[in-house]
Amino acid sequence: MLARLVPSSASASLALTRARLHAWWEGKDFDAKKLLAEQAAAQRRIAAEEARQDPRLLALAALWGAGRISPFGAGDEGEWLEDLSLESQDLLGIVGLGSEEGFRSLLERHPGPIIGYEWRKQPRLTVGSLVDDFMVEDTPRFACEAFDPEFSTLPKDGVAGLLVFETLAFTYDSSRFLKTIFQAIAPGGAVLLVDYLKATGTIRPSAFAS
Template sequence: MAARKALFDKKGLALTRAKFRAWWEGEAFNEEAALAEIEAKLAADPPANDGDPEDELFDELPYEMPPRMQALAILWGDDRVRPGDATADKLEPARIGLAPEGVLAVLGPGLAGPMVAVAAAHPGKIEIFEWREETFEALKHGLKKAKLDERVTASRIDLEAHVFTPASFDGLLSIDDFAYCGYPPHLAQQIMKSLKPGACAVVECYVGFKTPELATAFASSFAEPQIRAHGDILQFFVDAGLALEADEDMTDDFLSTARTAFKQLGEKLAAAGGLEVPVARELAWEAEAWRMRLQLLATRRLERRRFVLRKSADAQPENANAPAG
């Protein structure tokens, strides 16, 4: 009798949740089809006799990736918004020189993919600051799914206005933030202020001269591109008081990673089967934008650079509290 009641309650709760999900997504609800799907799942996984089935009504709804995120996952890999791979991501903590107990700040990872790799290489605390509104919920979901949400925290910020706590990080990683920031001097100075004396920051971004093709190359971006000349970016760091330790040209490696992803796209599409129209549309926009971006990178009208920067070990506390420029 108890098992029958549990089955009835579980079926009713699942149907209620399916109705709510359809309402939330603005979709028509087909009760007959939903009930058939629920019964099939219950037959495959019968409910246990213990526990309170009503608790399930308050469980989190299953997270569904937005079409844009699904398209990016097909092209760049799960939980990624740009070309990259876990092997390269795992090198970042060593490049920064982090001690195992050090606190790492990460700006602009987009989704959880890069963070899973970085967290595998760095056992200490990681604080993420993400400016893309569209990716933030997916980022948090990815961290929770990877069981990193207790050690790795995520906050959404405004690149133009956010003020970091002075001297709070043992290292910092910034990915693409300077390519989308409207006022880079502020961001450079905030990075300087946030680092502890002697700490290192690694900044990865695009550099180049303004050209009409940039509008097409970044048409699928999450924000308007703010691509600046190589020398201008360097000057922002100098003005903020950061010492340049390395200026690395990543363009060829970045091109290779992106081209490999496109070569594998056919196989990925075949494995995925039919795509929903919104996902296919987002994938088409991404591919068209990247066709031009790859062309600009290949002709060196656009470059991918990595800057390794350090705050002076004898930096005075009052410098950390200087007003942002």
């Protein structure tokens, strides 16, 4: 889960020991929880910055703007949430997070919890860097999990609304994928599939995103 990235146990333990000794030497209180949170935030920032340098994301940023992998903008994302008709406390699921600006826009518009599933490493890392901006009582308001559209499953009846973004076009077993998607919707919920497509051959459609 990207929202809870921490250093390895050995390095984290060594850092805690050094910080504890430093606090004792300076006569200050030692807050291990705060230090671990700061380390996790630093790790997320480093991972996100490295991911942003991926040449594919840089090329897409030149086309659609920094932090985006498609031509969709904040206005589109607002309309998607309206189509899902979610209550403020409802759990929103997103398959295919896109990238940080699109995900930030959804976080700003939906005040409830969000669970994200992303099959591309670079967008997952950049989205994970937003966790510190969207906290509720020191708890992340969203989580990001790795997801393979060909093999992964989703919790049954797990979300009130599900946005599937830039994923269906990359899925070969579309029947299995769609079954997985619809089983994840709670009774009375809704699913919205959004794909920006570009034909690249005679076998199947694809998109320039990844």
